[in-house]
Structures are given as C-alpha cells and as structure tokens.
Amino acid sequence: MVLVHLNHRLVQMCLRLLRAEVWAQDDVKKLHRVTVRAVPDTLIDGPAVVVISRLVVTGGNHHRLHEELTVAGGYLGDKAFRREEGVTKAQQWLDQAKPLTAADSLFEAIRVRFDRAQSAILQAIDARSKDRLKFLTNTLQSRKQQEVADIGSVLDELEKAIQLELKKDQQPAQLSLFSEDERTQLRRDTAALEARLARIPVERQQEAEAIETRYAKLNDRTFPVAVIFLVPESAVQGGAA
Known part of the structure; x- marks a missing residue:
C-alpha cells in the first residue's frame, strides 16, 4: 500500500500491464x-x-x-x-x-x-x-483548498527568505575589502533577488488560478x-x- 501511495515505478509498471491485459483482444488475453x-x-x-x-x-x-x-x-x-x-x-x-x-x-x-x-x-x-x-465533490474541493494553501505557504517562505537575504546584502561586512568583480557580482545577486521577490505576488495569483482551473468542471x-x-x-x- 505504501508503494501505491508513493506512485512507485513498480506499481506504475504493474498498472500498465493490467490495463494492457484488460483491453487486449480475446484471442490473446489471459485475464478473463x-x-x-x-x-x-x-x-x-x-x-x-x-x-x-x-x-x-x-x-x-x-x-x-x-x-x-x-x-x-x-x-x-x-x-x-x-x-x-x-x-x-x-x-x-x-x-x-x-x-x-x-x-x-x-x-x-x-x-x-x-x-x-x-x-x-x-x-x-x-x-x-x-x-x-x-x-x-467535497473531497476534491478540500484538496483544492489545501493545494492553494500549500503553494501559498511555499511562496511565503520563499518571500521571507529573500527578504532576509536582502537585508544581509544591504550591510555586507568589509565591503571596502571586496574587489571590483566581487562588488559587481554582489550587485547582480541583489538585483536578481529583488527581481525574484517582485515576481512572487504574480506567481501566487497564477498558481492559485491554475489550481482553480484544474479543479473546475x-x-x-x-x-x-x-x-x-x-x-x-x-x-x-x-x-x-
């Protein structure tokens, strides 16, 4: 049962063989x-x-x-x-x-x-x-709400982590000791984190809409x-x- 719930490759193979036998022609099938x-x-x-x-x-x-x-x-x-x-x-x-x-x-x-x-x-x-x-219907609606909550939690954690990292970059230790290449790389990393942070609200909405669509009709x-x-x-x- 654990392998079934984990969608193990062995279970997938067994299901493929079962489905193939179920729909096989009468003259070659072994499953009645x-x-x-x-x-x-x-x-x-x-x-x-x-x-x-x-x-x-x-x-x-x-x-x-x-x-x-x-x-x-x-x-x-x-x-x-x-x-x-x-x-x-x-x-x-x-x-x-x-x-x-x-x-x-x-x-x-x-x-x-x-x-x-x-x-x-x-x-x-x-x-x-x-x-x-x-x-x-109720079970699937509950699953939909749980998926929306889960993706929201993941993006919230990502948002907090990026904000924490940006705070660290704003006060780097001994910045004057960095070489020009290191300072350039630091600016690029900061810009990338800020851009990623700015995309999170849009991603949150897109993910929620995708889940809604998946469970519609x-x-x-x-x-x-x-x-x-x-x-x-x-x-x-x-x-x-």
Whole structure:
C-alpha cells in the first residue's frame, strides 16, 4: 500500500500491464473479465450481477483528479433488471461469493438475461458513478483548498527568505575589502533577488488560478472492467438458473 501511495515505478509498471491485459483482444488475453460465483441463499433468491468499473474524474484541461474502482449491481429478473441501491449489499455479495465452474446451460441462461438487461445495467453503472462523484465533490474541493494553501505557504517562505537575504546584502561586512568583480557580482545577486521577490505576488495569483482551473468542471468517465454473475447456492446444486 505504501508503494501505491508513493506512485512507485513498480506499481506504475504493474498498472500498465493490467490495463494492457484488460483491453487486449480475446484471442490473446489471459485475464478473463467475466466469472460466475455462488452466493448463500440468504443474500439472493435469484441470479444477480455485479459490474466492477474504473471511475476516472477529470477537471479543467482534462486533468485527471481521481481514479478508483466502483461496484454496481442488481438482480437479473426473468423480465427486468432491478438495481441494488445499497453499495454495502453488493460488496457483501462479493465478500461471501464462492468460485464455481458453471455448466454451459447455467451460464447461457444468465447470459440471456444479462443481454436483455444491458441498457438498464449500464444506467445503474452510470448512476453509481454519479453518486460517487457527488461524494467526491467535497473531497476534491478540500484538496483544492489545501493545494492553494500549500503553494501559498511555499511562496511565503520563499518571500521571507529573500527578504532576509536582502537585508544581509544591504550591510555586507568589509565591503571596502571586496574587489571590483566581487562588488559587481554582489550587485547582480541583489538585483536578481529583488527581481525574484517582485515576481512572487504574480506567481501566487497564477498558481492559485491554475489550481482553480484544474479543479473546475468536474467530469466523470466510467469504464466497465469486469462482470461477476452471482447465483444462489441452491440453484447451482439444483442445476437451474
């Protein structure tokens, strides 16, 4: 987890390999994006589906501000799909799901229901992303304010340091002992520090505006990554869907 938070190069390489495998063609990929699992009858009484998606939140200039995996699920009824509103409920399904080797007839029955409900399932995924974005809005606003405060603190420290250095240069020790080249260099250094000090207010405004632009116009993009079909354990034992 530490390496992930530090954006370590090894983590970046692993993510690149994962993304490449996710989007690889079916005839060459080694990572399967669809699976069937069994869930206790106390959780579901019929086929259900959980879709894991990659949510990317971007701001101004399409700058990526946040990325995470989301979970959206619902019930694959015989006639219609019904979204499970509780995210914790869908996660509970995954936590208690057990792998199984589904018979062709079982998988085909579930696939038919899934194909019929694709539009409703995509709407549920999009709704989940919108709900997540509402929650993330405050988090991103807090991060924006923190970035503005951080850059302000850095520039304040720089301003104080330059002012302190200029005070030292105004009263150099034994200036008369300096050579002409040394005095010229001292004047140049002082002029450079003064010019740098004069740019700080403009930089403070520019940095704040850049941060504001980066966090403006939040937009979410969702990319479904994996589909998990869930069936009650009794249905697996009975051989029905």
